[in-house]
Amino acid sequence: MTKKKKLKWKRSLMVMTAITGLGFSTFYPGLSIPTAAVEQPDQPLPAEESVSIVQLEVPNDQAKDKLLELGIDLTHNIEQHDGVYEVDAVVTPSEIAMLKTFGINVKDTLITENEWNTRVAERQSAVQLQASLAASEDTLKVLRANHFTNQSATFLYLEVKSSAGATASTALKATWTEDGVEKSATLSRFVDYGEYIYHYLMVPVTAIPTSVKIDSNLGGNATSFVTEWLVKEPKHPKTDYVTDFVDHYMAPNELYERAEKLAKEFPKLVEIIDMPNKTNGYRRLAQATIGSTTNASVVVSSKAWGHEGGNDVSVEFENPVTNNSPLKGTVDGKKIIVDLATNSAGTVTSTAAQVVSALNSNAGQHITATTYRGNAGTGVVAAATVKLTDNLKAPADVSRDPFTVKAIRIGKHRDGSKPGVLGYAQEHAREWVTPLVTIETAERLLRNYSNDSETRKLVDNLDIFLVPSVNPDGANYSFNDYNIQRKNMTNHCGPTASDPGNRNAWGVDLNRNHSVGSVFDGYIGGGTSCTGETYAGPFENSEPEARNLVWLADNNPNIKFAMNIHSYGGYFMWSPGAYDAKRVTLPRPTAGQEAFYWAASDLMLNDIQDHRGTVILPSRTGPIPDVLYSAAGNSADYLWYEKGIYAWNFEVGADLWNKDTKRWQAVGFQPAFAEGHEEAMEFSNGLIGLIKVAYNSSKDHQPPSSKASPGNGKYTGPVEVKIETSEPATVFYTLDGSRPTFQSKKIQLSGTREFEETLKIDKTTTINYFAVDAAGNIEKNYNPLGNGKNYNSVTITIK
Template identity: 50%
Template sequence: MRGLRAAASVLTLTLTTALLATAPAGPATSNALAGPAAEPEPASLLTLSVPDRAAFAQLVARGTDLTERVRPQADGSIQVDAVLTPSQLAELRGLGVTTPDLAQAKQAPKTTTAADRIVIERAVWFKTRDGYFLSVEASSSAGAAAALSTTWRGPKGGGEVAMVPYEDAGAYLGHQFATPVPAESRPQWVTVTSAGGGKAQARVREWPDGERPDRTAPGYQKDFVSQYMTPAQLNARVRDLHRRFPELTDLIELPNKTNGYRRHAQAQFGTVVVTSLAYGSEGGNDVAVELVDPGAAERPLQVAVEGGTVTVSLATGPGGALASTAAQVVAALNAQAGHLVKATPYRGDSGQGIVAAAPRTALSDSLKAPADVSRAPATVLALRIGAHRDGSRTGVLAYAQEHAREWVTPLVTIEAAERLLRNHRRDPATRRLLQRTDVFIVPTVNPDGANYSFYDFPMQRKNLTNHCPAQQSDPALRNSWGVDINRNYASGSLSDGYFGASANCQSGSFAGPGEHSEPESRNVMWLAKTYRNIKFAMNVHSYGGFFMWPPGAYKLDGRVTLPRPTAEQEAYFMRSARTIEQAIAAHRGTVTWPQQTGPVTDVLYSAAGNSADELWYEYGVFGWDFEVGADLWDPAARTWRAVGFQPPFEEGHQEAQEFANGLISLIGVAADYRPKG
């Protein structure tokens, strides 16, 4: 595909002292950098080793751009993937954060307390294409201080593994395996013992043990995605499906247009940043600025504008040396060329440095997509699918790519939509689904950010709206602008005092200036508000292999979560999850780990202002989150490997197929739903 980046992979950082040049931090000099050349630092997807839960909480609190791949370790540390620049990584060193190759092993905690009471919460086995694996979760009356280990046995022997204490915000949630462990055969019994003398035994049960997927008719069609798709390609596919199947679909244009794949044009002259009032695509890229040395003594500072060219004739002193300070140039530009540009000091600089002459420099929005990629505000599309689209059937909402860099997620929704429509005539199971449900598919919630990820910065997480003040809006910071759409909702939000989002406009989890400040989040909630028959929703994310539901946020002081579902509701969430995970595994044997199946706050971390919470608490919608892209087992190294946001398409294709299975299984759960009363 033209303009697409090579697939990104998880990297272990090799530390270097060289950083990419950025704009000068001190006063401008005669050889100061001019123009839009101040490039952002490169960012990489890294695996970090965090010493403990307290340090991890600090990472979340400061808005570090963390992925959903979080792996507690037996020594009490935590491994997590994050997107960081070298400077950002250096700032984390004070928290004891390292990369795994540099981390020093610690001894697992020991205890000499009296015999503790052990409860085995869950002991399960599962089988993938790579063989059998075991997962155990248990708790000790001694809490996190206990040192637990598990032994197991089966037809071909057994083994032993240390368990990891799992604490979050000071609350002990139990012990678990760092990752599921391989077994030669199906494990049958486990014994969990404590260094304090406690012991418990349990029979090992199968996971996920949900209902098997419906049998499909001969000739059932699938496998409809052949590449990663840009927003324009996704919209074209949605429109084409509506054109081909008008009797089964409606095309819904969501009411809130996005900002658009557009930015204001900029250039930097030492410590002076010049920004066009117009977006680059709407004339800002046609503006140019030059700073001229008049070549004579005692000349005043003057600004002239001719068409789109702004000429600044710098002041000189008695000997002819340049004498205009940055503050004076900023003031003159705003006074004389304020109808075209806005000048600001660089990152709060005092403006006392002398500005150097610079040749005519065109301002640029720095966007790299081809000209045929629209810069205009985007209309987000939803495809409504069903035989009865009148509100009389149970509604299912599937939406993807709130986070721009998650390229696999739209493919899940497109693959599911294609299967539903193309198999309607030939497959009774599919026909039953479309008779009983009303499905709403939104392949890309965040098209502007997605375009930026494809063409400019692959690790873009947020949308493309810059809410940063002038001192944080120079060209070298452009990759840090935007709002995290999945922190911009109104239930359990940052403004309500919940943890797991940031007020810093540059952070990866910036919640925005207020709840629903962004059109992207308003569009999702517009669907829930407008179509009140929607009772189920799947928010498709990547990566890490999680399956989650509310509550998704807590207040840090006391770890007070949003209200937990009732025991009956919780059982329904879990029972449905097992059925859906069974369908995912049916494709190629990928199993969502049991320790990564559950409420967000129990299996991941607090995420203030996420969409599933608002759907559940405000509209009563059973809201789930997929994290597609489970770790892959490396049999040679006998370890699990991360897949990343943009794996080679061969892997992305497989993820799309298996999670489309899961999405269709969710629609099956909805088809069987019978609300009480």
């Protein structure tokens, strides 16, 4: 198509789009645009037809000209390739039938009239909601009003929830005094997958304000004191505490060699656990795509792994340079020769499909042949010679065999009698910093054991499991072949997607392959395409790497705490980790469990901050859906929901604030090692912080206490009863006078990112309740499984 024709086509489309945009009706079949008013025979009005937006396949310029002539309602989406046009259009069924007569067919239906009507209803519902919210003053809840100082600046951070926040027109403004000057700023609205979460603000300040006032454009207001986020406790530096045991990014073989050396050096404190499920291995079939166009190409794959002989196979398509030669194939050792067929003029006639058949018939013991990605293979192939290759670039000292994933088990008592802590890294291959966190932590625990009483206390009283690389095959691929590799190396694609052009897209996202809240259960955040970046695998726990983690948890029920170490972004998260298409999450932790997650996180985040002042932002701390996105089938959800393990997710590599540009700068998956080293140091602090949380929990034998407020009494109207606990604890309660048990209702959060709910009592009610803390201590040593009555009880009498 000439440049002039292209320009003419685009101008014509613009003209037609402009015409339809001015409100002219879509023309009916058989009618052309009238040049003047002409009296028509009296005909019945045409029946009203539904309309839809479709993608039309227009085969050539002649059909394109006819489309313009007919005046079809075209949108602005037009693509052209190989002389064929794909054009989106608004059409009726009769127009579709008429277009077929000109060779113009519907390739895909994009939007139907029913979907339009649904959108209209959604809009109307939103308008009504906005109108109803605007009619009354909204209520503001200040969830967080914090200040913090990072490496180079001080910030004010706010989270405020508006009762009218579900509508985008609700605007909140913060006002505060800074160095005697009044400052103000508008908060941003945070909505995730259709759910309003809160409004937020984070700005650098030159002085810390005492308080902040929030005003809504709907009339609501609230005031809050500003408190410090991650209050730094006075630290007594340890002059004899040693750190810094990593000096470069480490591949899987280096990680496990280091682990084995530690086990040999500290045999009384360390053992290495070999996981039972070997990986597929850092290996591929040898392959080649022979040809230059889609319908005339042949994909050949060895049956042996590349390093086991596949890389020695060669394939040659030969032009016999004779007339009327038949197609035939021969095998000479690892050399496969195909003599292409010719006609009476000596011209090659063998199609790709025919060559594929000949290869599979004559050389099936060495290779498998297919057409290119399911193409019919009707094109004629050309002479060519190729040598198959697995395309793997790692040196020979990187084993191609299935890999045995190992766990480093550290503790004076490694018999399951002590509470267990699990730290595991590199589910995603490209996250090079994360294994260093585990190795640094192992080194610190062992090398400080003899001279640091705090370290000795942890190792003597806990059973610590560290898995440096869950995904060694993918890690080797990331280090040697494709550094942005996320998944493992297992290829679950069928023949149509298994050509070498897709080799960087194969694999399973191991943090989407687990059995809780998976894509197979309808949850969001995992993929079903074998070449997608978040491919969840062909079924739950299909991958040996995922099954290893399950095996470790199954066989060590003493594990009570876990950390899944990822990068990057500086997040600190916990379950639930997934929600469905309606943004309904997996069950939220109780209010008491959520409070424990926050309290334990505070300790770990302070330890991270101690290294170089890195602050994990409040906006990046909390349940996964509240601060990031849905991650269907992630491993931490499995540990929490199936095993009852308090499970967190690190995302190491917090953004760095550039005080010159006044912008946050991302560090990436593989920052310069100087930065990667710092991340490893600070998050090793955090992982040891988790180990300290586990220790503190193991020594907690004090039952919690709880109190209902208001308590016993007579009230003239409905009251909101709040049950407060002396520490983070789950409250079980009944409202019918019955004895509370573990099957009773539990106090939950009042809303996303909110505080514990209150019980609205509007008639005389007896509330029976008890509390259980994270260590399993039950208030007053009450036995919910027995017949005792030493639970709490209050009676609210409503006059």
